[in-house]
Amino acid sequence: MDSMDSSVASPDLGLALGFPFWVASRRRFKPDDPFFASGNLERELLAKHVALDLTEDERFQLQRMEIADANLFCPIAGCGARLEYLEEFEDHYNTRHMASCSVCFRVYPTSRLLSIHISEVHDSFFQAKVARGFPMYECLVEGCGAKLKSYKSRQRHLIDKHRFPSNFEFYKKAHPSKHQRQKLQRKAYKGGDAKDQESFMDLDAKKESKQTRPKHYRPQQEVKTGTERESEMEVETKLHHPQTTETKVVTNCEAKNEKAKAETEMEVEERIEDIVSGISKLSTVDASSPSSVSFGHRHSRGFAFVPRSVRNQNQISKREQTRKP
């Protein structure tokens, strides 16, 4: 009896499947459940009088060997790294998934995404080329190689070609807390530049005030009903347009429609994209679309590859299901 097995429909949290609010319930395990493995091992060791001779380390080694077959993989999409034991994960995460931007301190799970972010957000040369019509926005799926002319069209590409969830955004709302943290960090590192970073905060503020701008106003692109909501992969980006320090901000799960998006693309493209987005919306949210986005994974060939970690995840969730009496 899993404490977590009851999901309550929760429109306020915007989840179709319901949010698994905490329910205090008893949990029962079968006798051969891995939960009891270490106790069983202890029993046998003690009975053989070996336990008296073993040190804590040796016993721990035994236990480890016992659960060594349990496949443990990094759960970050696209990684699939094998973990010897759980405690290892934090170190692994810190070394492999903390590619952080030294300009804005945002963090990405792979260095490739980080470099894409840096180009798209902090590189005025990039923006210059975009303005001149070059296709600069790389497809996020490693190995695809496609380049699109706008953020929006890249997004469409991901959705259409690589079956990303329909409300995917390569973007993350900036949390004031993060800014606060970054401010503190910056103060620690260097005295200057605070002003430069301040502009980010201001941009946020500007974003709020820009919400009612009619010219580039576009209402919620996707229909955010509960049924269409899907998982979202989000990484931040902010556009640094050289002329207007307009920030394109897209918020993800929103119930309020007054959040508008400020656009910087040319309007022609907007219209094209309207059509394209309309087509995209026609396709149903596909239950068989992969539950993970495998960009950044070394071995992925487009999207056909399902990372081992995903496959194992399915196995693990099957195992969890059998635990329920």
Next chain:
Amino acid sequence: MASEDTAPSHSHHRDSIKSSVGNTAANRRRQQAISIGKERREALIRAKRLCRDSIFDDGDNEKGLDEGEMVIDEEQSVLNARTAQTVQELKSSLSYQGKDATQKTIEALCALRKLLSKSEVPPIEAAIQGGAVPLLVQCLSFGSADEQLLEAAWCVTNIAAGGPEETKSLLSALPLLIAHLGERSSGHVAEQCAWALGNVSGEDMELRSILFAQGALLPLTRLMLSNRESTARTAAWALSNLIKGPDPKAANELIRIEAITDTIVKHLKTADEELVTEVAWVVVYLSALSDKAISILVRSDVVPVLVNRLVGSESLQLLIPVLRSLGNLVAADAYITHSVLIVGNDITDQVLYGLIKCLKSEHRVLKKEALWVLSNIAAGTLEHKTLIFSSEAVPLLIDLLSAAPFEIRKEAAYTLGNICVGPTKGSDNKSDIIVTHLVPLVKGGCLPGFVNLVRSADLESARVGLIFLELVMRGYPNGEGPKLVEMEDGIDAMERFQFHENQEMRNVANALVDKYFGADYGV
């Protein structure tokens, strides 16, 4: 650690033999334990017990010492050769028709038995390949001399302590072993056969099934009633192996035996901690596999007696099955929390005391399983939650949540969360949050531990962490929840899920971040 578990010192003969054999054997065993190769590891974790010393407990140590003093210390190849030769001798003695046939047979058996019990690594395979099994079956035939039966059963015992292939080679001996459990058999013979059957049952479900079908359950149960403590102990252990499943049929059959509950209660009260231990394991499997058993046990004296043991014993070996039995019973049947462990009753205070004792122990297993029991009690009535909340468990829980190994942290998390969530649901169909518990727990510093869980690679732990954070953000008064979570880097931990491969986790984490740290957060 050595102080924690008691060496089984009541068996005098075992002690004296242990000391006479000296440290060399212990060291050798230790050596083999340290360099834990796969084979060695399997031998260590098997639910089998090698019979190295005579089961004779009648103080006649001289005889035992004489025979058992030397540890055979030879190279495996030499050992194997000797074994093959001994089997040949047994074979020829069995075909010998003369006057001393029985004596010769017994001598050959004795030699084989020594090889199988005094060597560090018993030459089991060599014995089987030498053709020992059919010979041993022959030796076990009805009407054979007691000493012959004893030696033969002893050999079979140790062969059955081997690996799967080796154990399965003993199929033809099984019905005879069962037969010799009977009340007409000599006590020692019956006990040795019980030991052999214990080893066979410890192998796998298939063999357990066969033994069950062949009718091993009843005679073993009867043996458990023996006045000889070593017999009762061995029978109880063998029984626990026989019923351990995963097929529940043996457990279901056992509980139907008349007066079994009384027998169990009686044994659980004895002074012999080893006997208590083995019988407690029987209760473990009864309570894990048989609903009928659960229903009977929770209404019986077994529960109070188990609680007494939990409180009174310091032996790790004993505490594990006692704790787990209680755990199984609490987990399976609400009757215990609602009708037996009523808040205000003595027994309830005792259980809590016993569980807290386990939390304070240095043993991982005790801590983890005690937390599991506690979490299930905390899933009971409001009174239970308040009882635990006001006890000295709370600072321990928070500490364990922060600093213990991962699997223990998870259990502590369940307990703490269950304390904060009521048994009733509000109109929004969400469980009521017990704010009077939640606030002090958060103030007591439990948030960092939960945030840490969110960062775990283990899906279930991460989920537990997230769901608790939701409680805090929703239920902490004055809307202070989100800020508190943020201060512990909760947003960071939740945002990690944006790249998590599990869709549900991404949804849940994103939903929380968006709801509580949306655009108007901090504005």
